[in-house]
Amino acid sequence: MIGWRTLSVALLVLAGCGAGGAGNAPGGPAAGILARALPELGASVGADPRYQALVRGGAKPLQVGLVERDAQLIVALESEMNGIETYRSFEGVGFAFRRGMLVSVRGVVGNLMAADVSQSLALVQARRPGVSTRFHSYLTGNDETETRTYRCVIEDRGPREIQVGTAMRQTRLMAESCASLTDTFDNLYWVEASGGALLQTRQWMGPDDGAMSTRVVPR
Secondary structure, eight states, X not given: OOOOOOOHHHHHHTTTOOOOOSSSOOOSTHHHHHHHHHHHHHTSTTOOHHHHHHHHTTOOEEEEEETTTTEEEXXXXXXXXXXXXXXXXXXXXXXXXXXXXXXXXXXXXXXXXXEEOHHHHHHHHTXXXXXXXXXXXXXXXXXXXXXXXXXXXXXXXXXXXEEETTEEEEEEEEEEEEEOSSOEEEEEEEEETTTOOEEEEEEEEETTTEEEEEEEOOO
């Protein structure tokens, strides 16, 4: 399992805001408080120095939930290159996303080294049902890379209104059900009705770490 520290400041800020389910998207006034809480989080004892520097420099934040641990973190944007946004956590764990869809997690056991999500992303952002194929590469305990192929079915679960900060946003909930020879998982994406941004998600990190949630934090 992930050995990340639970941030007491973040948990206080996020009290009452769960990871969300298929029918009820999380949101609320706490999301607007997150950006104001970042300086305190960045100054916490034991924080990764690069994370502290990013926070103090005003880096773009993202709310991340560890679903199995019922914990919430704030991660900070470290780099953006070739359409990939990489965020860094309090303890130095790295998350990379392609337009909001998870493509790697670095710094934990069972790392998701890379994921080809191009087919799924195209369907989800277009808010179009269909079938896609994913390729995930994981780092094993023997420091070897193992690639798994997943067949995924994407469906439209209809319109959802969610709160982002103080604003209500119109989205469409897209669900993705994937299976390989060894694993199955379900992902959820709240896709903005205008533009196709993934405002909120619940995504699978891998067999060791389970699911994570993400939520856009208003600046």
